[in-house]
Amino acid sequence: xxxxxxxxRPLLSLTLLLxxxxxxxLSAGHGVLGLIMAWGLxxxxxDLWPDSPTVKKPWRLLLYFARMMVDIIQASLTxxxxxxxxxxxxxxxxxxxPLTLEHPLAITLLAGTISLTPGTVSxxxxxxxxxxxxxxxxxxxxxxxxxxxxxRYEKPLLEIFQ
Amino acid sequence: xxxVALHITIALITLAVLLNVFRLVRGPDSTxxxxxxxxxxxxxxxxxxxxxxxxxxxxxxxAALLIAVMGFVGTVALAKYLKRGSVIE
Amino acid sequence: MPxxxxxxxxxxxxxxxxxxxxxxxxxxxxxxxxxxxxxPTKATTVGVGxxxxxxxxxxxxxNARYDLIELLIMVFxxxxxxxxxxxLAKAAMHLKVKTTDDTRGHPWDQ
Numbered sequence: 001x002x003x004x005x006x007x008x009r010p011l012l013s014l015t016l017l018l019x020x021x022x023x024x025x026l027s028a029g030h031g032v033l034g035l036i037m038a039w040g041l042x043x044x045x046x047d048l049w050p051d052s053p054t055v056k057k058p059w060r061l062l063l064y065f066a067r068m069m070v071d072i073i074q075a076s077l078t079x080x081x082x083x084x085x086x087x088x089x090x091x092x093x094x095x096x097x098p099l100t101l102e103h104p105l106a107i108t109l110l111a112g113t114i115s116l117t118p119g120t121v122s123x124x125x126x127x128x129x130x131x132x133x134x135x136x137x138x139x140x141x142x143x144x145x146x147x148x149x150x151x152r153y154e155k156p157l158l159e160i161f162q
Numbered sequence: 163x164x165x166v167a168l169h170i171t172i173a174l175i176t177l178a179v180l181l182n183v184f185r186l187v188r189g190p191d192s193t194x195x196x197x198x199x200x201x202x203x204x205x206x207x208x209x210x211x212x213x214x215x216x217x218x219x220x221x222x223x224x225a226a227l228l229i230a231v232m233g234f235v236g237t238v239a240l241a242k243y244l245k246r247g248s249v250i251e
Numbered sequence: 252m253p254x255x256x257x258x259x260x261x262x263x264x265x266x267x268x269x270x271x272x273x274x275x276x277x278x279x280x281x282x283x284x285x286x287x288x289x290x291p292t293k294a295t296t297v298g299v300g301x302x303x304x305x306x307x308x309x310x311x312x313x314n315a316r317y318d319l320i321e322l323l324i325m326v327f328x329x330x331x332x333x334x335x336x337x338x339l340a341k342a343a344m345h346l347k348v349k350t351t352d353d354t355r356g357h358p359w360d361q
């Protein structure tokens with residue numbers, strides 16, 4: 001199919017179709033309408049989208065999201081334990097995390113993961129995109145936190161995007 | 163069994179809403195108040211979902227989806243206003 | 252309705268309520284803004300996600316409609332929670348919100 005009239009962004013088209021069907025229910029009519037939108041919307045908004053990174057291993061991305069879900073539940077339990085124990089005061093700290101990822105989308109994914117998972121919230125990124133400022137709720141050892149994030153989240157993302 | 167669980171959950175969420183209102187009134191910083199508003203709309207979504215189960219209707223779900231979208235936009239706009247002094251530059 | 256569905260709906264509902272309440276307690280109890288940010292971003296999001304799942308299971312077993320708006324709400328909340336937390340943290344750093352005394356390290360000012 002010609003690039004001008006085909007599907008410039010297959011993943012976006014698929015997402016649009018899925019969201020449309022989830023919103024309106026599974027039926028033939030909405031399937032057709034969803035397909036029209038999945039074809040038309042990416043085509044008309046083509047110029048507005050920034051460069052997408054090349055996802056080399058899509059199935060690894062699915063694995064990453066699955067592991068993230070488990071970690072999110074675990075992180076909520078940790079936060080809950082800390083919050084519900086009245087005798088315990090948290091030991092917060094700000095940590096600068098050195099980034100090795102380069103693509104903006106990959107960095108956004110990492111920052112989102114950090115915010116949702118291990119007792120940390122990503123707060124800011126330096127102007128040259130080399131450092132990420134992280135606020136940890138209850139952390140005594142900055143080195144091991146940086147290492148844990150690097151091994152558990154950044155390495156898989158590096159493999160997926162670069 | 164579902165009815166009992168539903169009523170317990172409504173009580174828990176209502177308590178959560180009260181705590182959020184406490185933080186909203188108390189402050190002390192404007193960022194705290196925006197954070198309280200953010201949590202408040204998420205809890206409102208939970209209450210709408212629970213109401214839907216209680217009444218056995220799916221009519222309210224679209225309202226919940228709209229609150230999720232608008233609440234996010236509102237939080238971002240307020241945070242941006244706090245940071246820059248204007249929402250749209 | 253089968254017992255297993257009833258059981259899982261009830262458990263998901265109560266777990267969701269407890270998590271949402273935990274997030275709110277964190278918001279009310281923790282000492283400074285940056286620590287308060289943790290409760291709503293993690294616990295409350297997971298709590299509402301769990302309630303949404305309960306709603307999916309409930310309507311899947313009780314009537315025959317095939318839309319999944321609850322799942323959309325859940326995905327949307329999980330996507331937006333870190334973003335709004337990030338925006339608020341940036342605003343707080345700009346306004347130089349006070350941190351507790353036992354915080355190690357300090358926010359940047361750019």
